[in-house]
Amino acid sequence: MDLSAINPVLLIASLMVAATPLLLAAIGELVVERSGVLNLGVEGLMITGAICGFAISVETTSPMLGLLAAMLGGAVLSLLFAFLTQFALANQVASGLALTLFGLGLSALMGRSYVGVKPPAMAKLDLPILSDIPVLGPIFFSHDPVLYFGIALTAAVYWFLKKSRAGLILRAVGESHDAAHALGYNVIRVRVLAIMFGGACAGLGGAYISLIRVPQWTEGMTAGIGWIALALVVFASWKPWRVLLGAYLFGGINVLQLNLQAAGIAIPVEYLAMSPYLITILVLVIMSADKSGAPAALGRTFHASQ
């Protein structure tokens, strides 16, 4: 084993890259859950976003268009979930599962001709002096734009939920849809918009994996990141900045175990690969004692007839 092969600066830089898809998907799901809807279809939305983004950027040779297509794909697919849960009043757990199963199949179908294709590369930020600073340069100033967008999005969601009137309405809908309805707010519209936002974020997160982090297309390549994103929202007690913290923590664990694999540590590869999932369970156990942050109407179906 050779631990000196692990470069701490590169470790932190790649940690931020590994954390970004998680952050994007989790921040979207956070908004959905704050509006009182539990969307378990994040994994399906991510993998659909991954293939939409990949296919469009290969066809147009523009990574930016690919990312937009991924957001659009995620949002459109999430409309299916919105229709089932908000208009057909179906069970949210079952609908979310249906979305994941459907998304995994759909992406495999769409991605058949893209296996082994190389996507166009995304340009990285390259500032004249800042990017060349040792240590700080690679960590802060030489990433792809989506990574910065993820952090900005976290700040924007924080501001939206905490300071804006629309965010207040969204939270009211999530805490008590009956009260919000009585006040004259359109519960269904708020929730559909939140679900679409969540879908777009998950789609973008998926495309980040297939276009920037890996970058190639393989079936089922999200490998449970969507589910970890769901766990992350619980971990964060439904607070945006803690989602960022959690995403970096999980990104760090994942990058570290990959580095340990490469360094040839005595633990078998399979057991190292289990670690992100086991740690997710551990974190869930620790955090589940405190449910005070959970929106009160989470997972409940709303029908205006009562």
Place this chain on the structure above:
Amino acid sequence: MIALQKRPTPSRALSLATPLIAVLITMIAGGLLFAVLGENPFEAIRTIFWDPVFGEFAFYYRPQLLVKAAPLILIAIGLSLGFKAGIWNIGAEGQYIMGAIVGAGVGLAFYPTESRLVLPLMILAGAFGGWVWAMIPAFLKVRFGTNEILVSLMLVYVAEQFLASMSLGLLRNPEGMGFPGSRNFSDYPAANSWINEAAGLHWGMAFAFIAVIFAYVLLNRHILGFNIRLTGDSPHAARFAGVNPTRLILFCLGTSGALAGMAGLFEVSGPSGQINIDFASGYGFTAIIVAFLGRLHPVGILLAALLMALTYVGGDLAQGNLGLPSAAIQVFQGMLLFFLLALDLLTNYRVVLKKRGAA
């Protein structure tokens, strides 16, 4: 204006009819999908749904139906108990893998002993493996209030890694010339789950029938089954009636884990033959669709599993004959669940035409 009015009780007739309507709509939507993929939709639908049962080579495909249906029935019966009570075990795939590993491990430990006791021991071990894996989310939920959906699902990924580790390490065939995978159970008669391989019949099908009867009796004739249904319909009423939620969680998750584990064991010692990296085949997830399509009713699940097995077998056939991608069948199965959930609206609500302003 169209409005929805909640029915006092769900319509029984529609509850029975919606799965059939959902299947029909899925066939139409699936036909459109196949047309988009450049296939003749009628030929594709006929290949998937007609040929395996009534076609020229049906004698070959009919046994395959039983082989595919057995694990789906076993797993879905277990899942349906929990789903009825609002306990969501969606990690059956992991319990299926662990049951196969533990059961196969016990069987391989006895190799090459020829004894009638080997297979029963393996079945017990398989059920135990699945049970233990399901008790992890059950215990964490009971003790710490941890969400069982996320924990059981995370454990699927852990089980997949464990499977890879086992088939490359501990359980690898010592005479396999370094290839991954365990000894093949087809070379070990005492540990073989086939009853009649030509008819597609293995002990898993027998246990699946037992599970259907067991679940039916439990839900309709036993207080535990009544408590499960009561908790699902009205958790508050259940608590007032003195239902112990802890025991219910342990029972539902434990039973579904044991059944999924058994399904894994029957698969590994019969149709699949060995523990290997690619052993996991997604039955644990498809069983979720089966459970819903069967309306969480034991007999419904039996029929739904046969239908789902038909899409597997027919899908393989369409892949071979028409070049239809295997993922198309996955999309097809996903669509089925979508339409079913959407149509459930009609079971629980009545669509009424109201004049605006009449209220």
